[in-house]
Amino acid sequence: MDKYQVVRKAKSEQIRLVRFLYCDNGGIIRGKATHVDKLESRIVEGIGQTLAMQAFTGVEQLATVEGMGPVGEFRLIPDLDTFAILPYVPHAASMMCDMVRTDSVPWEACPRTFLKRMTHKLAEKGMRAEAAIEHEFYLARKDDQTGQFAPADSSLCYSSIGLDEQAHVIDAILEALESQSVGIELFHTELGPAQQELSVQHADVVRAADNVCLIRETVRGVAREYGLYATFAPKPFLDQAGSGAHVHLSLWGGETSEYPGKNLFYSADERGGFSQLGKYFVGGVLKHVRGLVALTCGSPNSYRRLLPHYWSSAYGAYGYDNREGAIRIPSLFSGREAKSANIELKCADHSGNPYLALGALLAAGLDGIEKRIDPGEAQEIDPGNYSDEERERRGIQRLPTTLTEALDELERDTVLTKALGEQLTKSYLAVKRNEAEFFKEKTPEEETAQHFYKY
Template identity: 50%
Template sequence: MTDRPAAAKSHQPDPHVRRILERAELEGVELVRFLYADHGGVIRGKAASRSRLAERLTTGIGHTVAMMAMNMLDQLQEVEHMGPVGEVRIVPDPATYVPLPHAPGAAAMLSDLRRLDGSPWDACPRTFLKDAVAELATEGYTLVAAFEPEFTLGRRLPDPAGGPDRLVPIDDSLCYAGTGFDTAHDYTIKLVRALETQGLRVEHYHPELGPGQQELSVRHAAALRAADNHVLYRETVRGVAMRMAMWATLAPKPLAGQAGNGAHLHLSLWDDTHNVFADGGEVLECFIGGLLAHLPALTALTCGSVNSFRRLSPRAWSSAYAVHGPDNREAAVRICSPLGETGEPNLELKPSDSSANPYLSLGAVIHAGLDGIRRKLDPGESVDVDPDTRPGRYQRLPASLDEALDALEADEMLMEALGPLRRTAYLAVKRSEAVAFSGMDPSYELFHHMRVF
């Protein structure tokens, strides 16, 4: 009996398949990684050999349902329908095929998790984003997005005292300083070339505020592509570093007392003709209103780890209050002024980092903004000062993962959007992570987030 999903039998071969097979042979690819992001925010997957690639592009690769109940410490949680019994398929999207310059002989595709009959699985994060995009389309809109990630570059060294490994930054240069450019130059050029080879168009780069901290952004894209891009970005940042005997981490706060790593989420909303945020009218205001109304709950998905909340502190330019304002870098939602005559206005959601599952994060943001549009939610006053200078006036965002998860459980709209299986598994995984790190020495938390993200 074949393990091909029933729904796939009636389809003609995807037009991308022949191109993929030809490219794999021409480029000497031996293994193709089928990648997905789990509820812990970890990028996982399996690889198909070139000899079986034609078949696996259709059938996918078998996978236990239990993996979506695994937390970032590889601790399996008890979630109904995610135990030892049950199987899904990791089914790649042929349109996302890219070579991996940092891993010669390997390529990758972003993947969906599907049932044995080929239908979407209720716990598939990529499907969650696809469904959010489709729901937004019913109102006549598409979302264009880009993650703006920061990461820390250094070396992973044993702790002389026998504790967890330490991350030693590559430099101690100042923010935007020329010495920072020079110290990380060889790595940065390799990274840029690797990203461009995979179709990720690099926009900007600079050494950031903290020791070894880098910021490199890639061009915006339609929502699904933006999330796919962020998965590839994360893998490439770390992969290039490993090939150079270095260590890169996108963890929100890998070094105590130093600047945190965000992945600010930039958003613009389009109809058939133009960027509707450029109009500056009701749609923009209501979209912001939706983000702010759901923001305490959203942080459980956009800032998806215990470590995230070390970063979300007042006066750290990471946002700690549910406010909005033009070019206000302490506001949770910053209204960005356009660059030049051809630039497009966009929103920047600052409470966002790379420990989040980008599909769940961006999908939830779409649902929140769409709820604002449909219910015409008022975003409140625009704030043009640091909100922390006005104590008690503005809503403080959750100060811990547990608080954020409480807010998520209380948010009926987001819980409904997530669906029963996905929300049950996500809450179980994230609650277990909160418990696992509670009471532990901070070095334990910092090490595991530096290691995983």
């Protein structure tokens, strides 16, 4: 849509406020809203934000980052194609935004711009990326006297009982997402009580990241209408299963490639229909995975989920339909083999900024393709069942066990930091080290409680 179509749509739907949204380094969705009467001009000129917002942490502190203090501004410039009417609040709509400097140049510290930059790098090589996320979340109730959250029901994994228990709120969530043009694939109850999983259709990788934000906002907003709280926190209940945001990604031939429109991860002659180029991509991801998780699992709470034998991935390994490795190569679907080839990154959750997570995933995979990195042998068993000596022989590394350890790995990974750029690397590390320090002296219960509402 152009700006005139957006303004006409907003006014015809009696929208009063349009939210200009972004996801920050802390993984928090933030923004400001313009009145519809000012929408046409704001689309062009944007909404001003202090540069310090990219140094703002998920614990509402300001990390120390040079150039991100009280002086200076950037502008939130909306992507008009993301315009969505919000069905869970009155007279409101939203758009996802890029961060742009006051001289109209994209700001180097913008996560969404980073992902777009990686898609341009792909395009230069005749490729494009599609992605979809498996969204795991809990529905909960809050005790008004104690302030404690508890699962909204006692449903069992994949049980129809759970589908019945939350049928009305889930139907309302799906209806709200459909009205915002999010294509639904699958829905089911997960391992934990009142834990849900929603799978959506693949999309261009930037749109897929936008959808992550849209889905988080919509699920939480609709749940509130039913007196429930929805949380995407990685480990919202210490005694229950964690929630991931498994990334499914595939590479396709671009318009200028030798194979336009072809799924480059598919090869009928290879095991599982997975191509050699795909294996190089996997090799790159595994080479960089210990730094990558600092971006895909972006909170101290994340590392309570990444444990051996919990089907969340604790080791830098891959396998065909192996759900304990960092990367699973899913089996193909009969009749659409060529279209269904993809990889699943399991060490990811919603506390990571989706633009940073997907952009870094592409950077790691592209390094594998450019350097023809061999991912090694596919693992046929849970890597956690090997001895330490056997894992070392096979080159299988344990993923970081704390956010601080992951940040140290990211800081040492020159491929990822070069892709991110100096400003984004500097601000992200500062924000996340601030959060890690904040929770260092907190109890597990305090940490969990703070992450519950945040995500």
